[in-house]
Amino acid sequence: MKRTDRVNFILNDFDKDSYSRDLIKWFKEEQRILPWRENQDPYRVWVSEIMLQQTKVDTVIPYFHHFLEKFPDLKTLAEANEQEVLKAWEGLGYYSRARNLQNAVREVVEEYNGVVPANPVDLGGLKGVGPYTKGAILSIAYDTPEPAVDGNVMRVLSRVLRIEEDISKQSTRKLFEELVREIISHEDPSSFNQGLMELGALICTPKTPSCMLCPVQSHCRAFDEGLETELPVKSSKKKQKKSPYLLLLIQNEKGDILIEQRPEDGLLASLWQYPMVPLQDIDRDSVPHWFYGEYGLNIELGESSGQIKHVFSHLIWEMEVVKAKVVSGNLDHGRAKWMNNSDIEDYPFPVSHQKAHSLY
DNA sequence: CATGCGTGGTC
DNA sequence: TGACCAAGCAT
Numbered sequence: 001m002k003r004t005d006r007v008n009f010i011l012n013d014f015d016k017d018s019y020s021r022d023l024i025k026w027f028k029e030e031q032r033i034l035p036w037r038e039n040q041d042p043y044r045v046w047v048s049e050i051m052l053q054q055t056k057v058d059t060v061i062p063y064f065h066h067f068l069e070k071f072p073d074l075k076t077l078a079e080a081n082e083q084e085v086l087k088a089w090e091g092l093g094y095y096s097r098a099r100n101l102q103n104a105v106r107e108v109v110e111e112y113n114g115v116v117p118a119n120p121v122d123l124g125g126l127k128g129v130g131p132y133t134k135g136a137i138l139s140i141a142y143d144t145p146e147p148a149v150d151g152n153v154m155r156v157l158s159r160v161l162r163i164e165e166d167i168s169k170q171s172t173r174k175l176f177e178e179l180v181r182e183i184i185s186h187e188d189p190s191s192f193n194q195g196l197m198e199l200g201a202l203i204c205t206p207k208t209p210s211c212m213l214c215p216v217q218s219h220c221r222a223f224d225e226g227l228e229t230e231l232p233v234k235s236s237k238k239k240q241k242k243s244p245y246l247l248l249l250i251q252n253e254k255g256d257i258l259i260e261q262r263p264e265d266g267l268l269a270s271l272w273q274y275p276m277v278p279l280q281d282i283d284r285d286s287v288p289h290w291f292y293g294e295y296g297l298n299i300e301l302g303e304s305s306g307q308i309k310h311v312f313s314h315l316i317w318e319m320e321v322v323k324a325k326v327v328s329g330n331l332d333h334g335r336a337k338w339m340n341n342s343d344i345e346d347y348p349f350p351v352s353h354q355k356a357h358s359l360y
Numbered sequence: 361c362a363t364g365c366g367t368g369g370t371c
Numbered sequence: 372t373g374a375c376c377a378a379g380c381a382t
Binding site: 048049050051052053054055056057059060094096097100127128129130131132133136148150151152153194197198200201206207236237239 | 373374375376377378379380381
């Protein structure tokens, strides 16, 4: 069946207007008070949507306040140093979000006269603005009836419309976008989209949904058939690979500590860290020799001062933290430098290395 | 379409 | 403790 036919089939016999009315009424009464809901400033909406990608509201709130204080508008963010932006993002994760956001903001300032585009093509062309974020900004900041399909929306609609497609597949998101195009309120698309997400966050939760409190229970096919905990269908992820490392806290004679900047692309791009010895490849006894080859310094290892684990989505670093002292040699490494302990505020670190620093 | 990309919370 | 989850995007 074609997708258009599928959409018509699914929505045949579904009371869109009544559903939309009940959802919006509930949202207006029960929505949480959140800092990015104070007004419709497209910049604030944009920043919040980027921060909220794969990240809980409670985690985002303090970052949002600090970020808006430091970068109150497009121009301020466009003119900031990238390291400053990353420092404000420190601990939030998915750091390419921050770099893409700043790049896109610079593009808006230069190419769009400092006005966030209100049309899908220009907006969706910005770095880091995908189908969801595009729809969220268009509907929330500009009251445009565009779908904003995230994990919440797919969960809620999987249940309400009893859809059994695997929501981890991209084609499934497109199905939901077409469904939302048919259902969305044209009077208040912002409340409709936010209501769908708010419902997913507060009522229609993944494990134990509060169906008895649900404002659209009477519209829900899954509830009707007792299938609410069977939906949505979501294929499972692979489990992470573990990699062992030695993490070195190395002091020189001045008491400065050795740090290095990660590559500009990939994992934790452009962040700073303490030197890490991959024990997968390097024999423990040959660490000083390996280290001399990489950094030009002869070091003497001290006692182990703890274990730190860094769990990523797709891998796990298991790091043994070891203090070390420089015996001789000169630092010869393109991305490494000595950091005075009081300068730590100048360098964005991943969380695992912030923890390591506390052992220093 | 699958994979890489963080982190903290929950059960 | 491990598995799963959370307002996704780029490649």
